[in-house]
Every structure is written in structure tokens, then in C-alpha cells.
Amino acid sequence: MKNKKNLTKTIELGYNLAKANFKLRNEGSYLGIIWYLLEPLSLFIIIILIKGNIGGNPIPNYPLYLLLGLIMFNFFKNSTTLATNSIRNNGNLIKSIKINKEALVLSTVIQFVFSHFFELIILAIFMVYSDLSPTSLIFYIPILFFYFLFVLGISFILATLGAFINDTSNVWGVFTKILWFATPIFYVLHKGTKIYILNLFNPITYFIEITRQIFLFNSLPPLSKIVPLFIISVLTLLIGLKIFQKYENKFAEEM
């Protein structure tokens, strides 16, 4: 019972902090919310232009294929990157109040759920433009939920590391760049290639592929693909939380 109350409190605080921070990041900039969309959209345009020049790509609805990959990876990258510094950035708070630290990490991920929604709106517009029904977006809700759990788990681990080791954010920055190229965002995986085997161990790829199947091909992926992925997400969260909770009482001294 007490645990349940704690959980509601953590979620409430995480949500409020996320709202405040989301507002904060849009304050004082003229384009506000558009900045969130600028990065995926500029990448989108560049890749489309390059591919157009190379010519002949066999993927149907390539712009949608690409945009979906971009925004899904973007959510992962942005959340985890900010989470790495989430403890350090709130050092003052942690030192002055006994604060629920899980909520700090949670709030960074929720923040990017907000911006993810704006990206999804753009995606929906593209879908209408490509004669695809945006109603399939409904199926994205459960996927996003488990994707969120997965990202949150990774965020907890990174937040813990980031509180003790300064270099974590640099290392993670390089790692996500490499991962961006390793994940089939702008290309298609071919069976048997090295990168295909590598991606068998990349949960993000599974998330993106499942969503593509629903959005672009209007078919539900087999349960044998969905269930293990959802189990991995929950496990990642549990492990991340465990690590975080083991060390969270030491954070205040490190600030």
C-alpha cells in the first residue's frame, strides 16, 4: 500500500517537473517548440536529398519509413542524454531537500514524451499526405508505453553513472552517434549481413521495425516478436531502477 502511494507520488512529481522543464526550455527562444522538430526535420531533408541523388530506393513510402525511424531514435537519444546529467543538473535541489530522486530521472523522459507528441503530429500529417490512414497511430500507444519503460530503464543506469563519473555524458554522446548509424533508420537491413546480426541485439531496432510494420504495411506484427520485446523493456526498467536505488543515497555527496 505504501509502495503504491510512493509510486503515484513519484509519477506526479515527475510529471510536474517535466512540465516545468519543458516550459523552461521553450522560454526565451523565438521559435520555441519548433526547435524540437528542427533536428529530426533537417536530418530528414538532408537524407531525402542525398537518397534522391543516389536514386532508386526500393522502400515504399521511404519518407515515412525514414521519418519514423528518425523520431523514434530521437526520443531514445534525447531522453537518455539528458538523463545522464539529470542528477548533476539538480545538485542544488538534491543537497537542500530530501527529494524523490527517481522523479528527477522520470521527468527527463516524460519531457521528451511531450516533444515526441509534436513529432508524431508531423508524422500524422505525412501519413495523410501519403494516403495512409493515421488511425493506426492508436496501435502506437502500447508500443510507446513499453518503449518508454525501456528508455527509462537505460536512463536510470546512465543517471547513476553520470552522478559519479563526469565523462559518462561524453562517452554516451559518442555511443549514440555510432548507434544511430548502426540502427536501420535510413537504410534497410538485409539478412545475413554483419549489421543484421549486430542488430539482433539492438532493442531499438525491434521497436522501430514493429512500428513500421503497423504504420506502413498496416499489419500487426506477430506476438512472438512483440512479447519478448515487452519483457525486455520491463526487465531493463527493473534492473535500471535497482542500480539507481542502490546508489541514490550517495548522490548528495557527489554534487
Place this chain on the structure above:
Amino acid sequence: MEKRIIVKNIRKKFKLCKKDSSFLGRLLSFSDSEDFLEALKNISFEAKEKENIGIIGSNGSGKSTLLKIIGGIYEPDCGEIILNGEAIYLSGFNNGLKSKLTMKENIFLIGSIFGLSKRKIKKVFKRIIDFSGLERFLDVKINKFSTGMLTRLNFATRINFLKNKECDILLLDEVFSSGGDKNFKEKVKKEVDVIMKKGATILIASHDLRLIKDYCDKAIWIEKGEIKKIGNPKEVVAAYEQYSSNIL
């Protein structure tokens, strides 16, 4: 009377990080000469219900560390702390206010950090504004505030939220000596009185010796992480004053 706080043999060491504390630097430095500061050595005391305890000592003696450990912000290296009730640490300096949000938004933010629901925050909202006397600046971003205004806002929010929370142990760290004019300090004292009358145990760390003498039932003098004297506030303060004047 019920015992509210039992502190048994608390010790706390802080690592003194050398300048070159990057991972690579640590890996390459062969001499593993880690330096420690013993902030608290073997501290034990007890506090009863409705008791007011003053904590005095020179700068760096370990007052704040002790309160932060009781408040659950730091973890002790060893020793035991038994708390009967919820403890809240309140510091006069650090605040968690966000400089780019307005006063109103900050109040809601701090409220939710305190674990209050939106409905409860709304209930206290008016009181906070009256208390701080900053009604005109409700929608102003607080980076435009002066230090005095910030102190007032910080306090008004925290004290009023405290009253709406079950708070059995209040840990006040230099609360009365940070900014704020006489008038405001009186207001703060009044609020603390109200919390006290509800039966809370209060620990006050302060350099304001008169306050300790007037307010507290018991005083603890800490020096270099050890309890030098504990007991009647007048006697403890006198001993401390003599010690300080000897150093001078």
C-alpha cells in the same frame, strides 16, 4: 515523553577529491593517496517530543552535516539513527528555485517537490503570497528578483508547505540568519512556533547565540565533528563563547 530522535555513534567522512579526478587521471596516478575529512566523529544524542535543540559550533564543525544526515540527505558511514516521524531539512541558503520560471510556477514546483497535490498547493497559495508580501510579482520570472525577495519567497513557500505536511521533526539550518529583515524574521519565528506547538521536535543550527539561549530547551556544541558539551543552553553557549574568545 516519547523519544523522537535517537542518534547513536554517527560517523561521517568526506572524500577530498584531488583536482585531477578524471577517470583516466585516477587510473594513471599510482599512489593511491586518498584524503579524507572526518566531518563527524562519534556523535550520539537524543531528542524528545516537543523539544527544541540548538546546535552551535564554529564554521566547518559539522553542524550542517549532522542535520543533513538526520534529514536523510546524506548517509552516515556508520552508526544508527532512529526517527519517530517525518523529518524535514530546511536550509537558509540553497534553494531549489528555478530562475527562469515565474514566482507562481516556482511555488507550484516546490510544492510538488514537497509531495503535495495540486489541490493542496492551491489551498496554501494565498497564504504564501501574503506571507512573502510579493503579490505584485506573481507573474515575474524570479531571475529579476533581488536576494531579499528570493529569501522571502523561498521561506514563505517552504514554511507554508511544511505546515500542510505532517512534519514531526524540523531541521533548521541557519534559517534565521539569511537575508530577510527583522519584520520577516519575526514572521518566520511565529510560523516555527506554530509548527512547534503542534508537537514537533526542532533542531536549530545557528550562529545566533541569543536565539539559541532564548528558544531552546537544550543545546549541543559541536567542534571538529565531536560533541564538546551538551545540556542547558545558557551553560553550553557560555562555554562556547569562552572557547571562541580564547581562540581570538
